[in-house]
Amino acid sequence: MAPGASAVATIPVPKLDRPGPSPDNADKKPMMRQFNAPVVFNQVVSQGWKLLAFSWPEGLTPPIPGQFFTFNPQGLQAGEAGLLRRPLAFAFFGRGLAFALYQIRGKATQALAAFAEGGSLDLIAPLGNSFPQPLADEQVFLAGGGIGIGPLLYLRSSFHGVEAAGAGVSILPSRTGKLFLGFRSASQIPSFTLAAERWEKQNQEANGAARHPKPYRQPVLAGLADLQLCLDQAFIATDDGSKGFKGTVVDALLQDSAQTAPIATATRIYACGPAPMLSALDALALERGSPAHLSAEQWMACGVGACQGCVLPARAGGYLRACADGPVFPQGAILWKA
Amino acid sequence: MESLNREPDLRVRIGPLVLPNPVGVASGTFGYGQEYQDLVDIDALGALYTKAVSIDPKSGNRPPRLVETPSGLINSIGLANPGLPAFLDEKIPYLQSLGCPVVVNVVGETESEYTTIVEAIEKRIGVPREGMKGPVDGYELNLSCPNVEKGGMAFGTEPELVERITRKVRKITRRALVVKLSPNVTDIAQIALAAEAGKADAVSCINTVVGMAIDVKTCKPLIARGIGGLSGPAIRPIGVACVWKVARAVRIPVIGLGGIGCANDALEYLLAGASAIQVGTAIFSNPRAPLEILEGVKTWMRERGVEKLKDIPSLFRFPS
Structure with missing residues (x-):
């Protein structure tokens, strides 16, 4: 650090x-x-x-x-x-x-x-609630679509933390998890490294050489480096094929898991992204008998569970609040609007 | 005009109930309190008006249920609530732990459902004891929700029905009885008079204004049910006018709400004749709003040398 x-x-x-x-x-x-x-x-x-x-x-x-x-x-x-x-x-x-x-x-x-x-x-x-941690012997798939990649980067970095904490002992490969990120095109893919460089340059120009750097310079740069590390380990899919796999993040995940099959080990899926993507992964998880944890997006008013405004239709009938019952829902909980 | 160097008297009497201060949180915006306990000092509120309670659990309307419009919020929640048995078993113990007065908002699809709910709550909590705060200190009859097919606003637009339901509920409780009025009527004063005739202790006005917003890209309404209830600053002038009309017509206290986000908004309602106010939509943006409003009202009173909250309407300089 x-x-x-x-x-x-x-x-x-x-x-x-x-x-x-x-x-x-x-x-x-x-x-x-x-x-x-x-x-x-x-x-x-x-x-x-x-x-x-x-x-x-x-x-x-x-x-x-x-x-x-x-x-x-x-x-x-x-x-x-x-x-x-x-x-x-x-x-x-x-x-x-x-x-x-x-x-x-x-x-x-x-x-x-x-x-x-x-x-x-x-x-x-x-x-809101959170993604439950995977079991030690599970093969983990993480899928993020569009701006929904944020929570997956954080989840992936928390696995990384597990690795770091357990340094010296052998790290199970499953603890790392395979991260699949989908974007419209290459121009949407963030570069935390470039952002860090631009920010450093801005600060130098604004502060002049004589001034002390901001006290939070190092924590910001370290955070950006951690985010870039996660991103660099991801399989990238773009709708227009301008980088990585051409197609959706679900297609990329399917292709990869087909190659690594037969899967003897148990798998677990984590996802955040547009509703059609979550719907497809929900169905995939059901088909394979894998647990899945899908993070939803919805308009909110209170954000704390009081107003009942941000609900999603539940498969079991009625509705679930994205803010307080979610935003992370297990496989089969939500009737996704595909 | 001399400033006041002691704490102004903020108490408000609603029938048998004395509110410690005039600032409450509006039904439907604060759940049953628990949801906001980490963010707000609930005990310091003038009153907590709960989310509506119906006999059966209601899952509410199809989403999307919310859309923000200029200075407003259209909602179509559809009275989603856990129902009477769950309210009695799961919410009452928590409400008992609160230090502020609790007014339960009651809604029915039929006239008899209002009495059934109040009877069941009265049976559970027993008769009110002098000076004791119960888990429930009063009822607010929701005769004004625009987001359901049956009940709610369908009752609140008929003076005879309002009087009859109020009278029936009055017979089964000695606790404070408030009737919440809809602005979606020709003459809100007539409805208020009917509530007074039915022996309500107060009326609260206004519930939301029927509203609609359409997405011109998809050519669909932005609320799944089409229409919803508009709240927020957009409706404040409507609420202030309704309170002014109602306060001139009835002798019972008027509780004002609709678009109150700061102390000056609350003071508009108090000057127009409200005895107390409720904060709703503003809580979503700033959960601290109710207690900030209370401080602001106190400051205004101190600066102007107003000793008692109930003196504020007399300061309104407008011939009546």
């Missing part, structure tokens, strides 16, 4: 207006909090995509892969689509910084894209 502990300690850390979990309530589910998070990084990583990083409050349980947060699109008036918070999934967490990948699609993400580093963003986090 590159950064020293002293560098981390000087990052502005958000303060909580209500205390985090105490030993008295540690047995309860991890708590969510509303806080103002200093944004330390908000840079373009590919065409129309940006990566956000902010520092995490002390005393608040760090997010785990699959979880999300909501942000208040500050700077937008209620009359300009600024009435509701917007959800974003965590793409990485490390060294006191949380990262999220987002696509500039509407007014709220435009406002976020314009948000200056150094400002404080009004957040509620961590929210």
Whole structure:
């Protein structure tokens, strides 16, 4: 790990207006909090995509892969689509910084894209359930489509953490997992390395040679390097064939698993992406008898389970809330709109 | 105008119930409290108006259920709730643990369902004891939800029905009884008078305004059910006007809601004649909004030397 502990300690850390979990309530589910998070990084990583990083409050349980947060699109008036918070999934967490990948699609993400580093963003986090960890002897497939790759990068990096923690002992190959990422075209594929280089250059130009580097420089760069490492290990699929496999991420996964067959070992599938992709993987998992964990996207109002606005139709009848029953659902739980 | 150097008196009387302050959280936006316990000091609220309770569990309407419109939010949740038995067994124990007054929003598809629900809750919690906060301190009859085929707004547009349902429920509870009114009527004051005649302790107005938004790319409505209920700042002037009309017509307290997001919004309602207010859609964007609004109202009162909350309507400078 590159950064020293002293560098981390000087990052502005958000303060909580209500205390985090105490030993008295540690047995309860991890708590969510509303806080103002200093944004330390908000840079373009590919065409129309940006990566956000902010520092995490002390005393608040760090997010785990699959979880999300909501942000208040500050700077937008209620009359300009600024009435509701917007959800974003965590793409990485490390060294006191949380990262999220987002696509500039509407007014709220435009406002976020314009948000200056150094400002404080009004957040509620961590929210939702998470991807359960795989069993040690399972072969793991991770599939991310479009902007849905964020949570898969985080999940993949958490396996990496397992490897690092167990350094010295033999690492089961299944612990790494095969990561498949699908994009429209090559221009959409993020480059965290290039983003890091551009950011360094910007900071040098802004600060001048005499100024000290920002205290969070090392944690940001280390996070970007970890994200790039995950991305570099991924099998890439593009709809137009401009890079990697030509076709969908599901096709890429099918082709690969056909080559590695016969599969004697148990497999487990993790996915996040558009509904047709989740629908196809849900069906595939059923056919193979594999457990699958599929992360859904839906419009939300409260994000905490109160308003019942973000529901998805459940296979068993009724509806499930994307925010509080999900966003990660097991195979067979949701009637996906394919 | 002299400023006040002591804490203003913020108490509000709703029939037998005294709210410690005027700022409540609106039904449907705060679940049964538990969902927000990590984010909000619920005990500091003036009142918690729960998500509606119906006899049978309701899964609600087909998604999409939400769309943001200019300064507004259209929802079509369809009263999704766990139903009366689950409310009694799973929600009441939690509500009992809260320090703020709890008003249960009640909805029925038939007249008798309203009485059945209130009877069952009364049976479970027993008669109110003087000075004791129960798990439930009052009821808000939802005669105004626009998102269901039967019940809700279908009842709230007929004065005779409103009076009859209110009277029937009145006979089975001594707890505070509030009737929630719809703005989707010709004359909201007539409906309020009917609730008063049925011996309601207060009326709350307004529920959402019927609204629709269409995607011109797909040529489909943005809400699966087509129409929904519009809330948020877009409807605040409608709510303020309704409260003003209703407060002039009835003698019982009026609880104002519709698009309240800051203290000034709440003060508009209080000046128009509301005795208390509810915050709804603004909670989604800022769960701290209700308590920030309470602080803002207090500051306004202190700066203007207003000793009692109930004095605010008399400050409204408009001939009536």
